[in-house]
Amino acid sequence: MKRETQINVNAEKFSADLIDWFEKNKRELPWRENKDPYKIWVSEIMLQQTKVDTVIPYFHHFIEKFPTIKDLAAADEQEVLKAWEGLGYYSRARNLQSAVKEVALEYNSKVPDHVDALSSLKGVGPYTRGAILSIAYDKPEPAVDGNVMRVMSRVLNIAEDIAKQRTRKVFEDNIRAIIPADNPSSFNQGLMELGALICTPKAPACMLCPVQKHCQAFALGIQDELPVKTKAKKQKRIPYFAFVGTDDKGAVLIEQRPADGLLANLWQFPMVAKQQMDIEHAASWFRANYGLHVKVVRELSPIKHVFSHLVWQVEVYRIAILGGELTAQDAVLVSIPELDQYPLPVSHQKIKEQMICLT
DNA sequence: AATTCGGGGGT
DNA sequence: ACCCCAGAATT
Numbered sequence: 001m002k003r004e005t006q007i008n009v010n011a012e013k014f015s016a017d018l019i020d021w022f023e024k025n026k027r028e029l030p031w032r033e034n035k036d037p038y039k040i041w042v043s044e045i046m047l048q049q050t051k052v053d054t055v056i057p058y059f060h061h062f063i064e065k066f067p068t069i070k071d072l073a074a075a076d077e078q079e080v081l082k083a084w085e086g087l088g089y090y091s092r093a094r095n096l097q098s099a100v101k102e103v104a105l106e107y108n109s110k111v112p113d114h115v116d117a118l119s120s121l122k123g124v125g126p127y128t129r130g131a132i133l134s135i136a137y138d139k140p141e142p143a144v145d146g147n148v149m150r151v152m153s154r155v156l157n158i159a160e161d162i163a164k165q166r167t168r169k170v171f172e173d174n175i176r177a178i179i180p181a182d183n184p185s186s187f188n189q190g191l192m193e194l195g196a197l198i199c200t201p202k203a204p205a206c207m208l209c210p211v212q213k214h215c216q217a218f219a220l221g222i223q224d225e226l227p228v229k230t231k232a233k234k235q236k237r238i239p240y241f242a243f244v245g246t247d248d249k250g251a252v253l254i255e256q257r258p259a260d261g262l263l264a265n266l267w268q269f270p271m272v273a274k275q276q277m278d279i280e281h282a283a284s285w286f287r288a289n290y291g292l293h294v295k296v297v298r299e300l301s302p303i304k305h306v307f308s309h310l311v312w313q314v315e316v317y318r319i320a321i322l323g324g325e326l327t328a329q330d331a332v333l334v335s336i337p338e339l340d341q342y343p344l345p346v347s348h349q350k351i352k353e354q355m356i357c358l359t
Numbered sequence: 360a361a362t363t364c365g366g367g368g369g370t
Numbered sequence: 371a372c373c374c375c376a377g378a379a380t381t
Binding site (some may be wrong): 043044045046047048049050051052054055089091092095122123124125126127128131143145146147148168188189192193195196200201202229231232 | 372373374375376377378379
Binding site (some may be wrong): 049051053054086087088090091164166202261264305307308310345346 | 360
Protein backbone atom coordinates (compact mmCIF):
# COMPACT_ATOMS: atom_id res chain seq x y z
CA MET A 1 0.00 0.00 0.00
CA LYS A 2 1.30 3.44 -0.93
CA ARG A 3 1.31 6.18 1.67
CA GLU A 4 1.71 9.92 1.33
CA THR A 5 4.67 9.83 3.63
CA GLN A 6 6.80 6.85 4.41
CA ILE A 7 8.31 7.48 7.79
CA ASN A 8 10.34 4.35 8.20
CA VAL A 9 12.81 6.24 10.34
CA ASN A 10 12.87 7.34 13.95
CA ALA A 11 12.40 11.06 13.47
CA GLU A 12 13.76 12.14 16.86
CA LYS A 13 16.92 10.06 16.73
CA PHE A 14 17.58 10.81 13.07
CA SER A 15 17.24 14.56 13.69
CA ALA A 16 19.40 14.42 16.80
CA ASP A 17 22.21 12.56 15.01
CA LEU A 18 22.00 14.84 11.97
CA ILE A 19 21.98 18.07 13.98
CA ASP A 20 24.76 16.87 16.28
CA TRP A 21 26.94 16.07 13.29
CA PHE A 22 26.11 19.39 11.61
CA GLU A 23 26.93 21.49 14.66
CA LYS A 24 30.32 19.79 14.96
CA ASN A 25 31.25 19.61 11.28
CA LYS A 26 29.62 22.55 9.53
CA ARG A 27 31.79 24.65 7.28
CA GLU A 28 32.43 28.25 8.26
CA LEU A 29 30.66 30.15 5.50
CA PRO A 30 30.24 33.91 5.20
CA TRP A 31 26.44 33.69 5.35
CA ARG A 32 26.67 31.65 8.54
CA GLU A 33 28.34 34.43 10.53
CA ASN A 34 24.99 35.81 11.69
CA LYS A 35 21.27 35.50 11.03
CA ASP A 36 20.71 38.70 9.06
CA PRO A 37 17.68 37.66 6.95
CA TYR A 38 18.86 39.84 4.06
CA LYS A 39 22.22 38.10 3.90
CA ILE A 40 20.58 34.69 4.23
CA TRP A 41 18.30 35.67 1.35
CA VAL A 42 21.14 36.87 -0.88
CA SER A 43 23.11 33.70 -0.18
CA GLU A 44 20.16 31.45 -0.99
CA ILE A 45 19.55 33.16 -4.32
CA MET A 46 23.24 32.94 -5.24
CA LEU A 47 23.36 29.28 -4.20
CA GLN A 48 20.52 28.26 -6.54
CA GLN A 49 22.09 25.73 -8.90
CA THR A 50 25.51 27.05 -7.88
CA LYS A 51 28.24 25.50 -5.73
CA VAL A 52 29.29 26.99 -2.41
CA ASP A 53 32.88 27.55 -3.55
CA THR A 54 31.69 29.53 -6.56
CA VAL A 55 29.37 31.71 -4.49
CA ILE A 56 31.73 32.71 -1.66
CA PRO A 57 33.70 35.47 -3.46
CA TYR A 58 30.54 36.82 -5.12
CA PHE A 59 28.77 36.93 -1.77
CA HIS A 60 31.58 38.87 -0.11
CA HIS A 61 31.71 41.43 -2.89
CA PHE A 62 27.94 41.73 -3.21
CA ILE A 63 27.40 42.33 0.52
CA GLU A 64 30.26 44.80 0.62
CA LYS A 65 28.71 46.71 -2.27
CA PHE A 66 25.09 46.34 -1.12
CA PRO A 67 25.25 45.87 2.69
CA THR A 68 21.55 46.36 3.35
CA ILE A 69 18.16 46.09 1.70
CA LYS A 70 18.08 49.83 1.22
CA ASP A 71 21.45 49.85 -0.53
CA LEU A 72 20.39 47.17 -2.97
CA ALA A 73 16.98 48.75 -3.52
CA ALA A 74 18.62 52.06 -4.44
CA ALA A 75 21.26 50.62 -6.78
CA ASP A 76 21.28 50.78 -10.58
CA GLU A 77 20.38 47.47 -12.19
CA GLN A 78 23.56 47.79 -14.21
CA GLU A 79 25.62 47.77 -11.02
CA VAL A 80 23.75 44.77 -9.69
CA LEU A 81 24.29 42.83 -12.88
CA LYS A 82 27.97 43.80 -12.83
CA ALA A 83 28.24 42.34 -9.32
CA TRP A 84 26.57 39.19 -10.66
CA GLU A 85 28.78 39.01 -13.76
CA GLY A 86 30.00 35.46 -14.30
CA LEU A 87 27.66 33.89 -11.76
CA GLY A 88 25.01 32.99 -14.32
CA TYR A 89 21.21 32.84 -14.24
CA TYR A 90 21.11 36.61 -14.33
CA SER A 91 17.36 36.81 -13.81
CA ARG A 92 18.20 35.84 -10.24
CA ALA A 93 19.93 39.20 -9.81
CA ARG A 94 17.18 41.19 -11.46
CA ASN A 95 14.44 39.37 -9.54
CA LEU A 96 16.34 39.77 -6.28
CA GLN A 97 16.63 43.51 -6.70
CA SER A 98 12.98 43.75 -7.74
CA ALA A 99 11.95 41.79 -4.64
CA VAL A 100 14.23 43.85 -2.41
CA LYS A 101 12.61 47.03 -3.71
CA GLU A 102 9.24 45.52 -2.85
CA VAL A 103 10.43 44.70 0.66
CA ALA A 104 11.81 48.21 1.10
CA LEU A 105 8.53 49.71 0.01
CA GLU A 106 5.90 47.37 1.41
CA TYR A 107 7.60 45.81 4.43
CA ASN A 108 9.65 48.67 5.85
CA SER A 109 12.86 47.03 4.62
CA LYS A 110 12.31 43.97 6.80
CA VAL A 111 12.40 40.56 5.14
CA PRO A 112 8.95 38.96 5.61
CA ASP A 113 8.73 36.02 8.00
CA HIS A 114 5.56 34.44 6.65
CA VAL A 115 4.93 32.01 3.82
CA ASP A 116 2.51 34.11 1.79
CA ALA A 117 4.50 37.34 1.85
CA LEU A 118 7.75 35.56 1.02
CA SER A 119 6.18 33.56 -1.80
CA SER A 120 4.92 36.68 -3.49
CA LEU A 121 8.48 37.99 -3.87
CA LYS A 122 10.13 37.56 -7.26
CA GLY A 123 12.67 34.79 -7.34
CA VAL A 124 11.55 33.28 -4.04
CA GLY A 125 10.19 29.80 -4.68
CA PRO A 126 9.39 26.90 -2.35
CA TYR A 127 13.02 26.12 -1.55
CA THR A 128 14.22 29.68 -0.89
CA ARG A 129 11.11 30.46 1.13
CA GLY A 130 11.73 27.44 3.36
CA ALA A 131 15.41 28.25 3.69
CA ILE A 132 14.75 31.84 4.79
CA LEU A 133 11.97 30.82 7.20
CA SER A 134 13.99 28.04 8.82
CA ILE A 135 17.48 29.56 8.82
CA ALA A 136 16.68 33.23 9.48
CA TYR A 137 13.48 32.84 11.50
CA ASP A 138 13.71 29.33 13.05
CA LYS A 139 10.40 28.21 11.60
CA PRO A 140 9.95 24.47 10.97
CA GLU A 141 9.47 24.68 7.20
CA PRO A 142 11.01 22.25 4.70
CA ALA A 143 13.69 23.56 2.33
CA VAL A 144 13.96 20.87 -0.29
CA ASP A 145 16.80 21.25 -2.76
CA GLY A 146 18.76 18.71 -4.77
CA ASN A 147 20.86 17.72 -1.76
CA VAL A 148 17.82 17.09 0.40
CA MET A 149 16.15 14.96 -2.26
CA ARG A 150 19.31 12.90 -2.72
CA VAL A 151 19.86 12.39 1.01
CA MET A 152 16.25 11.61 1.86
CA SER A 153 15.71 9.42 -1.20
CA ARG A 154 18.42 7.22 0.30
CA VAL A 155 17.44 7.50 3.95
CA LEU A 156 13.78 6.72 3.23
CA ASN A 157 14.31 4.63 0.08
CA ILE A 158 12.18 6.83 -2.14
CA ALA A 159 12.56 5.92 -5.81
CA GLU A 160 10.44 8.62 -7.42
CA ASP A 161 12.06 10.56 -10.25
CA ILE A 162 13.62 13.68 -8.71
CA ALA A 163 13.73 15.30 -12.15
CA LYS A 164 9.94 15.59 -11.98
CA GLN A 165 8.60 18.83 -10.57
CA ARG A 166 5.97 17.21 -8.37
CA THR A 167 8.47 14.94 -6.62
CA ARG A 168 9.67 17.85 -4.51
CA LYS A 169 6.29 17.77 -2.70
CA VAL A 170 6.81 14.15 -1.71
CA PHE A 171 10.00 15.15 0.07
CA GLU A 172 8.41 18.24 1.61
CA ASP A 173 5.67 16.05 3.10
CA ASN A 174 8.25 13.68 4.55
CA ILE A 175 10.40 16.52 5.92
CA ARG A 176 7.38 18.10 7.60
CA ALA A 177 6.84 14.86 9.47
CA ILE A 178 10.46 14.73 10.64
CA ILE A 179 11.72 18.31 11.06
CA PRO A 180 12.13 19.21 14.76
CA ALA A 181 10.43 22.39 15.99
CA ASP A 182 13.35 23.30 18.24
CA ASN A 183 16.07 23.48 15.57
CA PRO A 184 14.74 23.51 12.03
CA SER A 185 17.69 25.65 10.92
CA SER A 186 20.37 23.10 11.75
CA PHE A 187 18.13 20.30 10.52
CA ASN A 188 17.68 21.80 7.06
CA GLN A 189 21.25 22.99 6.77
CA GLY A 190 22.43 19.64 8.12
CA LEU A 191 20.65 17.78 5.32
CA MET A 192 22.25 20.04 2.73
CA GLU A 193 25.66 19.89 4.34
CA LEU A 194 25.41 16.11 4.51
CA GLY A 195 24.50 16.02 0.82
CA ALA A 196 27.44 18.22 -0.05
CA LEU A 197 30.08 16.50 2.09
CA ILE A 198 29.05 12.87 2.73
CA CYS A 199 25.94 11.76 0.85
CA THR A 200 27.37 12.77 -2.52
CA PRO A 201 25.85 11.90 -5.92
CA LYS A 202 28.58 9.37 -6.70
CA ALA A 203 30.45 7.20 -4.20
CA PRO A 204 28.72 8.46 -1.05
CA ALA A 205 30.92 8.19 2.06
CA CYS A 206 28.50 5.94 3.93
CA MET A 207 31.22 4.74 6.31
CA LEU A 208 31.54 8.31 7.59
CA CYS A 209 27.83 9.05 7.63
CA PRO A 210 26.34 10.25 10.92
CA VAL A 211 22.90 8.87 9.99
CA GLN A 212 24.06 5.59 8.48
CA LYS A 213 22.09 3.56 10.98
CA HIS A 214 18.90 5.36 9.91
CA CYS A 215 19.47 4.86 6.19
CA GLN A 216 17.26 2.41 4.31
CA ALA A 217 19.38 2.54 1.18
CA PHE A 218 22.54 1.66 3.11
CA ALA A 219 20.77 -1.20 4.86
CA LEU A 220 19.73 -2.56 1.47
CA GLY A 221 23.05 -1.73 -0.22
CA ILE A 222 21.28 0.35 -2.87
CA GLN A 223 22.74 3.79 -2.10
CA ASP A 224 24.28 3.87 -5.59
CA GLU A 225 20.85 3.32 -7.19
CA LEU A 226 19.30 6.37 -5.55
CA PRO A 227 18.09 8.93 -6.25
CA VAL A 228 16.33 8.05 -9.49
CA LYS A 229 16.67 10.85 -12.03
CA THR A 230 15.81 10.87 -15.72
CA LYS A 231 18.44 12.27 -18.06
CA ALA A 232 18.34 15.71 -19.60
CA LYS A 233 18.35 15.94 -23.35
CA LYS A 234 21.31 17.16 -25.38
CA GLN A 235 21.94 20.84 -26.00
CA LYS A 236 21.31 22.46 -29.37
CA ARG A 237 24.36 23.95 -31.08
CA ILE A 238 24.07 27.44 -32.56
CA PRO A 239 26.82 29.01 -34.70
CA TYR A 240 27.36 32.77 -34.46
CA PHE A 241 29.57 35.54 -35.77
CA ALA A 242 30.81 38.12 -33.26
CA PHE A 243 32.68 41.34 -34.06
CA VAL A 244 35.25 43.28 -32.11
CA GLY A 245 35.16 46.73 -33.63
CA THR A 246 37.06 49.89 -32.72
CA ASP A 247 36.93 53.34 -34.27
CA ASP A 248 39.81 55.72 -34.97
CA LYS A 249 39.80 56.82 -31.30
CA GLY A 250 40.07 53.25 -30.03
CA ALA A 251 36.48 53.13 -28.77
CA VAL A 252 34.87 49.68 -28.78
CA LEU A 253 31.41 48.87 -30.13
CA ILE A 254 29.13 46.94 -27.75
CA GLU A 255 25.39 46.44 -27.54
CA GLN A 256 22.87 45.57 -24.85
CA ARG A 257 20.94 42.32 -25.14
CA PRO A 258 17.13 42.36 -24.97
CA ALA A 259 15.37 42.64 -21.59
CA ASP A 260 13.94 39.14 -21.94
CA GLY A 261 15.42 35.73 -22.52
CA LEU A 262 18.98 34.49 -22.45
CA LEU A 263 21.48 36.80 -20.71
CA ALA A 264 18.82 39.50 -20.49
CA ASN A 265 20.12 43.09 -20.32
CA LEU A 266 23.76 42.04 -20.40
CA TRP A 267 26.14 43.58 -22.91
CA GLN A 268 28.04 41.94 -25.73
CA PHE A 269 30.10 42.54 -28.80
CA PRO A 270 27.79 42.68 -31.82
CA MET A 271 26.73 39.15 -32.60
CA VAL A 272 24.57 37.52 -35.23
CA ALA A 273 23.57 33.93 -35.92
CA LYS A 274 25.47 32.52 -38.89
CA GLN A 275 22.14 31.41 -40.25
CA GLN A 276 21.04 35.04 -40.52
CA MET A 277 24.06 36.50 -42.25
CA ASP A 278 26.85 35.49 -44.59
CA ILE A 279 30.26 36.82 -43.54
CA GLU A 280 30.71 38.21 -47.06
CA HIS A 281 27.89 40.63 -46.29
CA ALA A 282 29.24 41.83 -42.92
CA ALA A 283 29.90 45.38 -44.12
CA SER A 284 26.41 45.94 -45.48
CA TRP A 285 24.93 44.25 -42.41
CA PHE A 286 26.73 46.77 -40.18
CA ARG A 287 25.62 49.64 -42.39
CA ALA A 288 22.00 48.49 -42.19
CA ASN A 289 21.88 47.62 -38.49
CA TYR A 290 24.33 50.04 -36.90
CA GLY A 291 24.75 52.84 -39.43
CA LEU A 292 28.48 52.23 -39.44
CA HIS A 293 30.99 51.80 -42.23
CA VAL A 294 33.22 48.90 -41.26
CA LYS A 295 35.90 46.67 -42.71
CA VAL A 296 36.67 43.12 -41.64
CA VAL A 297 40.32 43.07 -40.59
CA ARG A 298 40.94 39.44 -39.66
CA GLU A 299 39.60 36.43 -37.83
CA LEU A 300 40.40 35.89 -34.15
CA SER A 301 40.17 32.68 -32.10
CA PRO A 302 36.71 31.12 -32.09
CA ILE A 303 34.79 30.79 -28.82
CA LYS A 304 32.86 27.75 -27.72
CA HIS A 305 30.49 28.34 -24.86
CA VAL A 306 28.27 25.71 -23.27
CA PHE A 307 24.97 26.61 -21.59
CA SER A 308 22.56 24.23 -19.87
CA HIS A 309 20.37 23.91 -22.93
CA LEU A 310 22.48 25.12 -25.85
CA VAL A 311 26.00 25.60 -27.16
CA TRP A 312 27.29 28.73 -28.83
CA GLN A 313 30.00 28.31 -31.42
CA VAL A 314 31.23 31.80 -32.12
CA GLU A 315 33.54 32.86 -34.92
CA VAL A 316 35.13 36.14 -33.84
CA TYR A 317 36.24 38.83 -36.28
CA ARG A 318 38.31 41.94 -35.72
CA ILE A 319 36.78 44.82 -37.63
CA ALA A 320 37.70 48.46 -38.13
CA ILE A 321 35.04 51.16 -37.86
CA LEU A 322 35.89 53.58 -40.64
CA GLY A 323 33.00 56.00 -40.34
CA GLY A 324 29.26 56.50 -40.27
CA GLU A 325 27.02 57.44 -37.38
CA LEU A 326 25.87 54.91 -34.80
CA THR A 327 22.12 54.45 -35.22
CA ALA A 328 21.44 51.26 -33.25
CA GLN A 329 19.43 52.10 -30.11
CA ASP A 330 21.08 49.63 -27.76
CA ALA A 331 24.66 50.01 -29.01
CA VAL A 332 27.39 52.30 -27.71
CA LEU A 333 31.02 53.08 -28.41
CA VAL A 334 33.06 52.99 -25.21
CA SER A 335 36.71 53.31 -24.27
CA ILE A 336 38.56 50.27 -22.99
CA PRO A 337 38.49 51.49 -19.35
CA GLU A 338 34.76 52.27 -19.63
CA LEU A 339 34.13 48.77 -20.91
CA ASP A 340 34.77 47.48 -17.38
CA GLN A 341 31.52 49.09 -16.22
CA TYR A 342 29.41 46.89 -18.46
CA PRO A 343 28.29 43.40 -17.40
CA LEU A 344 29.31 40.88 -20.05
CA PRO A 345 28.46 37.18 -20.19
CA VAL A 346 31.49 34.94 -19.74
CA SER A 347 31.56 34.11 -23.44
CA HIS A 348 32.10 37.77 -24.25
CA GLN A 349 34.54 38.24 -21.39
CA LYS A 350 36.67 35.72 -23.26
CA ILE A 351 36.39 37.86 -26.40
CA LYS A 352 37.23 40.94 -24.35
CA GLU A 353 40.39 39.27 -23.05
CA GLN A 354 41.46 38.48 -26.60
CA MET A 355 40.95 42.09 -27.56
CA ILE A 356 42.85 43.48 -24.56
CA CYS A 357 45.75 41.14 -25.29
CA LEU A 358 45.96 42.40 -28.85
CA THR A 359 45.70 46.08 -27.90
C1' DA B 360 4.52 18.87 -17.42
C1' DA B 361 8.17 20.54 -20.08
C1' DT B 362 11.28 24.19 -21.21
C1' DT B 363 14.11 28.04 -20.35
C1' DC B 364 17.24 30.23 -17.84
C1' DG B 365 24.80 30.10 -16.73
C1' DG B 366 28.62 28.61 -15.52
C1' DG B 367 31.97 25.83 -13.22
C1' DG B 368 33.92 21.62 -11.48
C1' DG B 369 34.16 16.59 -10.91
C1' DT B 370 34.65 12.11 -13.11
C1' DA C 371 31.31 13.56 -22.80
C1' DC C 372 28.13 13.55 -18.98
C1' DC C 373 26.92 14.68 -14.40
C1' DC C 374 25.72 17.84 -10.73
C1' DC C 375 24.96 22.00 -8.29
C1' DA C 376 21.31 25.33 -1.25
C1' DG C 377 15.78 26.35 -8.20
C1' DA C 378 12.37 29.63 -10.21
C1' DA C 379 9.70 31.47 -13.98
C1' DT C 380 7.49 30.72 -18.06
C1' DT C 381 4.92 28.26 -21.51
